[in-house]
Amino acid sequence: MDIRAGIIVIAIFSVVAAYFVVQAGIKNYQTARKISFYSLRKRYNRNSIYLFLFSIFLLYFAYWLPTSGEQIVYQVFPPSPTPSLTPTITLTPTITLSPTITLTPTQTITPAVSDTPTLTPTPFLPLAIEALFAGPVTPNPDAVFTSIQFSTEFDGVNPVNPRTSFELPIETIYGGFDYNNTLPGVQWSALWYRNRELVCYETEPWRNEWGTGGIGGYTECSSPIGGWLPGQYEVVIFMGYDWKTVGRFSVLDRLETETPTSTSTPEITATP
Structure with a gap:
């Protein structure tokens, strides 16, 4: 060239x-x-x-x-003259064809019913959250988190009166958990979904003061996108790209209480 x-x-x-x-x-x-x-x-x-x-x-x-x-x-790179090539005559050997044996294909029976179990979707991190990462993403493979308990109050150690359903109006919901074998500095994330749409999140490197194990860990959400609305909510916690635990709760609309109405009973006056 x-x-x-x-x-x-x-x-x-x-x-x-x-x-x-x-x-x-x-x-x-x-x-x-x-x-x-x-x-x-x-x-x-x-x-x-x-x-x-x-x-x-x-x-x-x-x-x-x-x-x-x-x-x-x-x-x-100044161009240099290229020498002309003298063509040489080469002998091309002839190819002798030899007969080949043709194998008869066999019929493979495919079963109509497959016993392979279906897979459930695995939680994953959205690209928008990955763009916010500021720490390492390789966690300790032995890191564990307990199941998430939800409440509208948190006493600093545990959620107060944890529940799986809440009624509007709501200001803040806390998701409490315990943890062990965590590594400080590794990016951790908590994603809050409503009907499979991301409405709240937090992500940051795991702080040194949280240590490698303990109780009283929590995530909170007070301003979801669109506010608190009735629906099914799901909270997923990740260490790096690995999800560790999932919690679910539901939010119900405000229950209307019926106001009793008084009915007047007519008085009958007997006339002698």
């Missing part, structure tokens, strides 16, 4: 790369429109602008290289 052919190949690759960069920018922008959190949406929009600018640079580079850049390349 000579220098000019190499320049043309690089220019073509630049155009193809610009196409994929534009696609990535469009996908990043579409993802930003689906994010409810302003700071994340702003970050995704900024990344989309950077990708679009980079694609413009690649297109300009693909145009500039064959037109003006080729002369610069020749100054750095």
Whole structure:
């Protein structure tokens, strides 16, 4: 391959790369429109602008290289004369065909009913939450969390009168748990879902003061997206990318109490 052919190949690759960069920018922008959190949406929009600018640079580079850049390349790598090749005559051996044995395919019976069990969905971290990670994501594989207990009050150690259903109005719900074999610094996350939609979250590196085991761990949510609404809620706790425990509760609408109404009984006056 000579220098000019190499320049043309690089220019073509630049155009193809610009196409994929534009696609990535469009996908990043579409993802930003689906994010409810302003700071994340702003970050995704900024990344989309950077990708679009980079694609413009690649297109300009693909145009500039064959037109003006080729002369610069020749100054750095001057072309050298290539010797002409003298063709030589080579003898091509003939191929002798030998008969092959054709095997008769056998029929495989496929059972109509499969005994393979179906799998339940495994909790996973959304990309918007992963973008907020500030600590290591490799937890201790022996880290364990107890089941989550929910309450509207927390005494600093345990939820007060834990329940699995709550009635509106609600200000804050706490999810309490105990833990063991945790590593300080590893990113941990608590995701709150309502009817499988993320409405509240917290994520940060595991603090040193929390230690590697203890009681009184909790996560709380006081301002879910859209406020507290009736529905089925689920809280998933992760250490790094590994989910450790899941808790569920339901929120019921306010129960209306009937106000008793008084009925007047007519008095009958007997006239003699």
